[in-house]
Amino acid sequence: QVRLVESGGGLVQTGGSLRLSCGASGNAFSFLAMGWYRQAPGKQRELVATITSDGSTNYIDSVKGRFTISRDNAKNTVYLQMNSLKPEDTAVYYCNTESQWRTYWGQGTQVTVSS
Numbered sequence: 001q002v003r004l005v006e007s008g009g010g011l012v013q014t015g016g017s018l019r020l021s022c023g024a025s026g027n028a029f030s031f032l033a034m035g036w037y038r039q040a041p042g043k044q045r046e047l048v049a050t051i052t053s054d055g056s057t058n059y060i061d062s063v064k065g066r067f068t069i070s071r072d073n074a075k076n077t078v079y080l081q082m083n084s085l086k087p088e089d090t091a092v093y094y095c096n097t098e099s100q101w102r103t104y105w106g107q108g109t110q111v112t113v114s115s
Helices: none
Strands: 005-006 010-014 019-026 035-038 046-051 058-059 067-072 077-082 091-099 101-107 109-114
Touching: 005 091, 019 035, 019 091, 019 109, 035 067, 035 077, 046 067, 046 077, 058 067
Parallel strands: 010 109
Antiparallel strands: 005 019, 019 077, 035 046, 035 091, 046 058, 067 077, 091 101, 091 109
């Protein structure tokens, strides 16, 4: 079982930055691929960025060049650095992983970008 806890959300103006963190329980973190998703009001949850166990990353087109996903295996933590934020980035951001054929989600952290 994996417990995920996000933090770092908040209210920021357009063009600002936030760094989200997601702490994971257990001692298998370094073997897990991790992802950040987001869900805006009235919209489906969408995958924003992923990072594999060996550090390979992938992003949706709308955040490329603005967001950076990274991980610190010593701290069992994955990060999402968000720069040049736009109002359309407003959403609840969730951390995600899969382990032993189960999918795990954090509770989410709200990011609000004011125009």
